[in-house]
Amino acid sequence: MLKIENLHATAGDKEILKGISLTVNSGEVHAIMGPNGSGKSTLAQIIAGHPGYVVTSGSVTYEGKDLLAMAAEERAQAGVFLAFQYPIEIPGVTNAYFFRSAYNEVRKANGMEELDPIEFLDFMDKKLKLVEMDEAMLHRSVNAGFSGGEKKRNEILQMAVLEPKLAILDETDSGLDIDALRVVAGGVNALRTRENATIVVTHYQRLLNYIVPDFVHVLAHGRIVKSGGKELAVELEARGYDWVMEAA
């Protein structure tokens, strides 16, 4: 589904990614771990099409297409989703309107019919239950005045609406208490199928108790320095990151 080859990227004049290679197949869950500043979030944002980075070499292929040649919205329409580490507040636009516009644009891009507001509210009903959110949330402005936990749930709610093929969760666990973490992870797990894939970017192993990865990669200084199975995450939790970085 996703093939990253020798990816190098810069922000300003600073090289942040220094040759990343990673292959993600349908049905898999990959965890990308690493200390702060290792380039984890940059990788997530580059896959989603953030304009603030320049890819200097390497390639990213998604379902056989050159992902880097696609605009951010085209990637989303093709099934790539990024749950933001810091979701953006958009006062003045309701969740309901925003979600429906996004959902309908994605449907339109895929040759499907758009839903009208009534049909959409009906459709949202199930999605809200998934992340244990009240319908009232739909009528609030996007993320405006939301608590940290509400923002993260709102991200997963959008993921539930858009049903992406490739979901990237960027530090979705940060700032969540244990109950919120359970709800968010429950939502993500419920959305897993054999056809889609998930990349979980996280600093801590905690989230991986709930969203169990097939592969764990350690990113340091812009490179993947170690890969392994889910037991690697447990080892990192116990021993910290220093030993992997030294070994690399």
Added chain:
Amino acid sequence: MSSSTEAYEQAFGALRASGGTGWLPALRREAMDRFSALGFPTTRNEDWHFTSVTPIAEKVFKIAPTRTGPATLSPADITALVIGDPDWHRLVFVNGRFEASLSAFAGLPAEVRVTTLAEALKESPEFVAEHLGKLASGEGQTFTAFNTAFAQDGVVIHVPGGEVVEAPVHIVHIADSHAAGVGIHPRLLVVVEPLAQITIVESYACAGPMSGGYLTNAVAEIEIGNGARVDHYKIQRESTDAFHVGTTQVRQGRDSMYHSFSYAAGAAISRTNVYTQLAGENAEARLNGLYLIDGAQHADHQTFVEHLAPACASRELYKGILDGGSHGVFNGKVYVDPIAQKTDGKQTNHALLLSDHARIDTKPQLEIFADDVKCTHGATVGRLDEGALFYMKSRGLGAENARALLTYAFAAEVLETIEVDALREGLEALAFARFTQSELR
């Protein structure tokens, strides 16, 4: 005296020939003299530094004609031309002349007086004499003096102590095709006694087609008694070849609340002045506004909050969206008197420039003479937030849609402060259609 003020002096003489003696002719004469002496402001005047009124000053706007034929507009036309609920108390003026057949305001509480200025001068001249021209004296203000000299009609509202008027009073000013070259000087006098409440909506609109500009030069005086509240909405959607100057002068008593919202989207040149004096302890003023301009439009807003008593609060949020080669000006003045300790003032103004040719001049002015006060101001001028655009695109929204929605959101944030549902929803729909070319549902 310039050639145009000379022409106005002649017009004044003709208009007020039968004026006679008494307080009103004297008030008008004094205003005319003041207007002639001041002349139109130039950009050397600090208050008009960024706004040239030369296009207004070099014309001589005629006195509005009296309608001779039958009314060309129906109540349904009025409803279509303005935002609001047709069931509100409604007073309609066409080219500055009151149109009884288009107006309906019978259902008010018996003690509450809402009349035209002409009627009030007949029914209760003492009341009008006591209040008219007191807050808006025209001292140093050309346009206010101009209005006082030439005002033909207007509205007088008197809400006695403790009365709460539920439905808004909607004052509608329509300019039609007969307005070309005409000067319209609407006057509004509002006296709200202690503990009373009222919501006033002023709408300015045009019934096209329009050829040749007109001038609307409106003045409102609002006295708010102790513990009373006035919500005042001014919706300016004049013809884009018209000129609009509107001045609201407010004085607030103890524990009172004045909430003002100004929407300005029309006129070639517009100037909106909102001035309030917080004259009693613990009074609060909320001044909000939104302006949307494009093409060669020029929109200037000046607010002036005078904290003249302790423990008063003022909150101000103005936003502008400027496209094309439009030019916006925002000047927010706050004065804190030495006596006004514990003042809590906050002023914010944000402008969004959608084009490289649009321009905004913004000038906050704080004059603080008390030491125990909290006064802040913040201004931003910018373009759409790239982070927010990326967020929307990452959900599948196309670049154009994301920009449109974000532009609307910028406007909606201040429209949310409108507490009258029909007005808020109407303006939201209008702004939404303007920026997204689609319907808000």
